[in-house]
Amino acid sequence: MKKTLVKRDEEGSRLVLSEAQEDYLKQIFILGEGRQKVGTQALAHRLEVRPASVTEMVGRLAQLGLVVHARYRGVSLTESGRRVALEMLRHHRLLETFLVEMLGYGWDQVHEEAERLEHVISERFEARIAEAMGHPTRDPHGDPIPTADLSMPPEATPMSLAELPAGESGTLARVGAQDRENLDLLGRLGLAPGSSIEVIAAEGTALRVRAGGESFLLPGFLAERLWMEDE
Amino acid sequence: MKKTLVKRDEEGSRLVLSEAQEDYLKQIFILGEGRQKVGTQALAHRLEVRPASVTEMVGRLAQLGLVVHARYRGVSLTESGRRVALEMLRHHRLLETFLVEMLGYGWDQVHEEAERLEHVISERFEARIAEAMGHPTRDPHGDPIPTADLSMPPEATPMSLAELPAGESGTLARVGAQDRENLDLLGRLGLAPGSSIEVIAAEGTALRVRAGGESFLLPGFLAERLWMEDE
DNA sequence: GTTAATTTTTAGGTTAGCCTAAAAATTGTA
């Protein structure tokens, strides 16, 4: 009844990480955009644990050679750590795509499911769904899917809806929010990747926009997480 | 970053079980064939833990009202416990079927994958794959899949290959073994659910049989786990 | 450049799930 999925790193040595450890590495990657140092507090916030727990776990990951930790200065990933993070990100995004394309989920219903599945699928599962979907390069939120050899497809630096000048419009390319609350709001407003949105004007901290023939107010922090491309 | 899948029992009260607990309940179900008492040792063997660990966990499950434990006398499932076990069995067998039918796995490559996935898929996932496959009633090993309302389809009491008299033949209906070693052996011999097998004679503890035009020797303990039906 | 605010770490504690070794209960046997 042992069930832990054993992964191998590039040198072929056995790497057995807990799901918690995989989550830490993934969040360090996301917060540090792959390369930068990440603070204990930011990480604690993302992982919904206390800073003290982060310090402890980061120490363990450092011993495993997955992160570099300069006390009081932040953590960053080593090459092996980066690979684990990218593997998780690839699993997550492939799974989201799979849930939408093959199992008929809504694009805003896939995050939590992928979050649990990403830690337990095998290389075979990963390869089969990737193949079945024709090796997709974007997930349903518009995020790029790392390739099988774990490189991240390069992207044009994107512009958020919040930065778009009043009067201009664009197409929603990526939704950088996965929490229930914001996804539900987008759903109610009829916004999804591919939607065309026009900025009318800033109203205080919020933004008045038009989409799908209707105009409405969008909270500023959400507008900052909607990445646009030209039409 | 809390990720535990929350399930609800029939009264609607929150039921949050660990994967370990789900495994215990599933094995108690399998060993006790749904109703009988199961000994500490047998359970420990199946779960690959020590008897002392079983005693401890069984105590916890009893407190949760999922099993009844008479000290020194064995454990059995309560109705809630039975439902959890059937839910896991349904997940497991649906997943195995899904992996074979939709992702092109071999029937002998699905067990370990299903073993990990069964604990983390949502009700939605379960419903979607069941629907996509037309609500199958048997998994790739020939085992019955519990229905969505968690009842186990009744079955004719089966006869094992070991019980089949010499000279007679039948069709392999169910393979009651999921370990790598035995599955690989069956694979090498070209045996799979649906194969026609003729018993030639007992040779000591083993059994000489003919299938696919070839004759070979099958270990007795394996023959006891191959369930046959008439041709 | 001190001092105050913030961030990070340390110290000490908890729980689940496992373990080994020893004690207790049950079962099998003469």
Place this chain on the structure above:
DNA sequence: TACAATTTTTAGGCTAACCTAAAAATTAAC
């Protein structure tokens, strides 16, 4: 029915991953 063998439980430990509260380091503000 007594004694031996087996099974089960108890007692005491360990580790991973969390926690709170207090101490230490860094950063920001005057």
